[in-house]
Amino acid sequence: MSENSVNYRVLARKYRPQTMSELVGQELLVKTLTQAIDANRLPHAFVLHGIRGVGKTTTARILAKALNCHGADGQGGPTANPCGICSSCISVTEDRHLDVIEMDAASRTGVDDIREVTESARYKAVNGRYKIFIIDEVHMLSKSAFNALLKTLEEPPPHVKFIFATTELKKIPETVLSRCMKFDLARITPTILFDYFKTICAKEQATIEDEALALLVRAADGSARDGLSLLDQAISLSQSQVTTDIVRDMLGVVDRGRMFILLNLLMEGKIAEVIAEVRDLYARGSEPTVLLHDLLDLVYWVTSLKINTSLLTDITWPESDRREGGELANKLSMPILMRAWQVLSKGYEEVARSPLPNQAVEMVLIRLAYLSDLPSAEDLLKLTSGGGAAGGGMSAPRGAASVTSSLPQAMAMPISRPAGLSGVPVTSLLQPMPEIFQDVLKIVAQSREPLLYSNLMQDIHLVSFSTGKIVLRLGDKAPSTLPTQLQNLLHQQTGQKWDIDIVAEGGAATVVEQNRQQMQQLEQSALNHPLIQEMMTQFPGLTAKVERQETIH
Ligand SMILES: [Zn+2]
Structure with a gap:
């Protein structure tokens, strides 16, 4: 082993979680394990499944501690929160518990290796409550080894617990799996890793640039152990001032x-x-x-x-x-x-x-x-088939509809005038200059900009509109990039520069609100219609529901 690889194992070992609550990013696992232990519903065999470096072996050891802990006073039973100070807890932490036996199935795949385990399982624990076998990479066992293991799993001695860890659940025979309680370890999210590594850096009194941290998080790809190893390397390379350049060089990532x-x-x-x-x-x-x-x-x-x-x-x-x-x-x-x-x-x-x-x-x-210089096939199709003009009264195109699908159909797109694209030369993709704000919405929808479209529908208050200039107030949820985005898109689509001015006050209701109000008014006037009123009095208890009829083109 090179000196370097010895070095970068240090952090992962130093900060190896010792209790359930220290497990990073595994809330669901911790919750289900805790419930099983608290309710004393302990299976004879556990399977821990997850990608490499996500904490399977660590969890197995914490579980072994939890099962054998006898508390500071020596009276405790199995607990989800092992005390960490009893002789049992300490010897697991120090890797020398006589009744916690670890085996790596990647290097010991044969039937003889498993026979050693099953033989040993027949004898009572030396001083622990349970004899616990942790078998890492269990899917690597040979078929005959699995068969030998199965016999013990079918009639397990009451003092024996198996904890299997695997990256490949599918390679474990169903007969074995069905006798285990399965637990999935989640890939750790980037946000959790980012915060976790930051905390470790602080504890190590190392400073690290956020950008460098982000690169490490991406390289870790959900694995705390891999990430910690990289972080360790980075810290030792940079004498506690971790810069982006150092990390980039270290990871061999091309400057994007x-x-x-x-x-x-x-x-x-x-x-x-x-x-x-x-x-x-x-x-x-x-x-x-x-x-x-x-x-x-x-x-x-x-x-x-x-x-x-x-x-x-x-x-x-x-x-x-x-x-x-x-x-x-x-x-x-x-x-x-x-x-x-x-x-x-x-x-x-x-x-x-x-x-x-x-x-x-x-x-x-x-x-x-x-x-990239040519119009897209879709644009050409629209122009040559006159689809642009015919589609004038359609509701939002599919791209936009998928984002605004939570809105009722009637609100998905305001009824707008035909765009009248016919006559525009094929080489030019320019849209006619919008004359009302609805035209702008239509252009945005047609440009397959679902997010911008839904922002314009729900998050902006129109103050004034004239061709070439829009004054808006941004709603609370509107992204600050909206004005530039809209400006660029309109420039691209109409070939003209547009001014988008943002003001702090005033403006109309959002399009979605307007549509909703319009719908309510329609509903009210329908209900007020003498004929409907007459029916309501004739048939007490009758309720009326107003539905808007869509015209199909
Ligand atoms: Zn303990």
Whole structure:
């Protein structure tokens, strides 16, 4: 073992949880285990299942402690909160409890290894309440080993408990599984890991940049142990001043800044610059498929930001990713991102199979840069079929409807005038200049900007509208990026600069509120109709429900 690997094991061991409450990010597991212990419903065998480094062995040891703890006064029974100070607890912590036997099935897979276990299980515990066998990576056991184990599981001696840990539940025979109580350990969320690592840094008196922490959290991928090992490495590399550069170097992650530049050039259709950039990246040792992989990852990231703007303020993602990704998400429409994804995915396969991978990458990127200059097939279809005009009275397009689906159908989209796209040359994708605010909503909906659309419907109060200038008051839930987003989109779609002014007071009710009020008025006037009134008096107890009839185009 190298000196380095000895070093970075230290933190994970030092901060290994010793009680249930110290387990990070496993609330559900802790709750169900606690209930089982408190109710004295203890199975003979437990299976702990989860990804590597998520705390299975740690949980197994805490469980062993819980089962054998006899309390400070020596009188206690099994408890979800082992005291940690009785001789039993201490010897488990120190890894020397005679009745807690650990075995790694990854290295001991055979039937003879399991026979040792089952033989030993026949004898009573030396000084503990239970004899506890912890078998790690249990799915690695051979078929005959499982069969040998099954015999003991079928008629377990009352003093024996098995705790199995596994990353692959499906590889355990059903006959064995059905005799165990199963517990799932959750992948630890980025937010929990972020806070956890921050606490550890404080305890270690190390400072760490948030961006560096975010990179570590992403690399840990839900595993506290992996993350702690990386953190340990980073701290020892940087003499307690952990910077983003150090972590980036350590993880070998490419500076995503270069990828953002490349994607920007691609989307602007600047083919010559794209090629120059790609060749420079080769010169620095980038592999052709890795380059496409990273671009795909970036397109996915930008799309995620478009769908979920709360990511923009999620500090568990590196700040530069959020800033540059956010700018691209504002600039690029959903169809363009989808097309980029398609071209890159297909290109990835081509490059992987190509006898000339470097050239193949360039060809893929040229295709993408070229395509990003063309109108999408969908836009063309709309124009050539006159669908734009016919769709004037339709409710929100599918993209928008999925986000606003919690609203009643009648409110999903205000009735607006036909857009009258016919006559617009095919090469131009410009929308006619909106004359009323409803036209703006329609453009946003058609641009497949579901989030912006739903924000405009629910979170803004229109103060005044004239073509080229909108004055708004933002509601409490409106994102601060809304004005820029709207401005960019209108510029893109109409070819004109728009002023979006934000004021602090005044403004009309939101569109959703207006629709709701309108609906109530309709309902009231329908109920007030003499005919309805007459029926209500003729048939006491009759209730009337007003439904809006949608016109189908
Ligand atoms: Zn104890």
